[in-house]
Amino acid sequence: MSTVMEKIExxxxxxxxxxxxxxxxxRVNYRITEGTKERIQAFExxxxxxxxxxxNNKATFTVRKVTQxxxxxxxxxxxxxRIESIDVIKVGKVRQAKLYYLRARRGKAARIKERVTARPSA
Structure with missing residues (x-):
């Protein structure tokens, strides 16, 4: 029984x-249905x-933004x-798995450094 469920997942x-x-x-482009109409909403x-x-089929991720x-x-x-596409804009440099401390920070204190990758020298 469980093998059938695993194959479906x-x-x-x-x-x-x-x-x-x-x-x-x-930037997550998410398909939203309102009545008979359907549109794509971007959440960045x-x-x-x-x-x-x-x-895992049940995997999730949490995205936070500050609006007004x-x-x-x-x-x-x-x-x-329902997810149309996921675009990575910048890769941040952090050392923790959960960034819940950003909830208490405002403005410049909530910034995250950008991860810089080394380019191969020619």
Whole structure:
């Protein structure tokens, strides 16, 4: 019985997802249905936590943004068919797995350094 469920879950996993790291700025294009109309809403912010790993069907990630002085957090299922695309804008340099301390910070104190990758010398 469990092998049948595992096969169904494996068939629903998305492939081709970008590498999502905690501290990265991302733009998630999410499909929203309002009555008979359907539209795509972009949610842009910092990933403050990942849950259950990427290979699990139940994996989620939390994105936080500040809009008009109010912090807004949204939890997205990683393998949801409603997610149109996930774009990584900047990769942040952090040393913790959960960035919940950003909830108490405002303005410049809530900034995250950008991870700089070394270019191969020619």
């Amino acid at each position: 494996q068939s629903q996993l998305r492939s081709g997802l970008p590498e999502l790291r905690v501290g990265s700025n991302v 912010g910092v990933i403050i936590g990942k849950h259950c790993g990427a290979s 002085g109010y912090g807004v957090e949204r939890i997205f299922p990683l393998h949801s068919p």
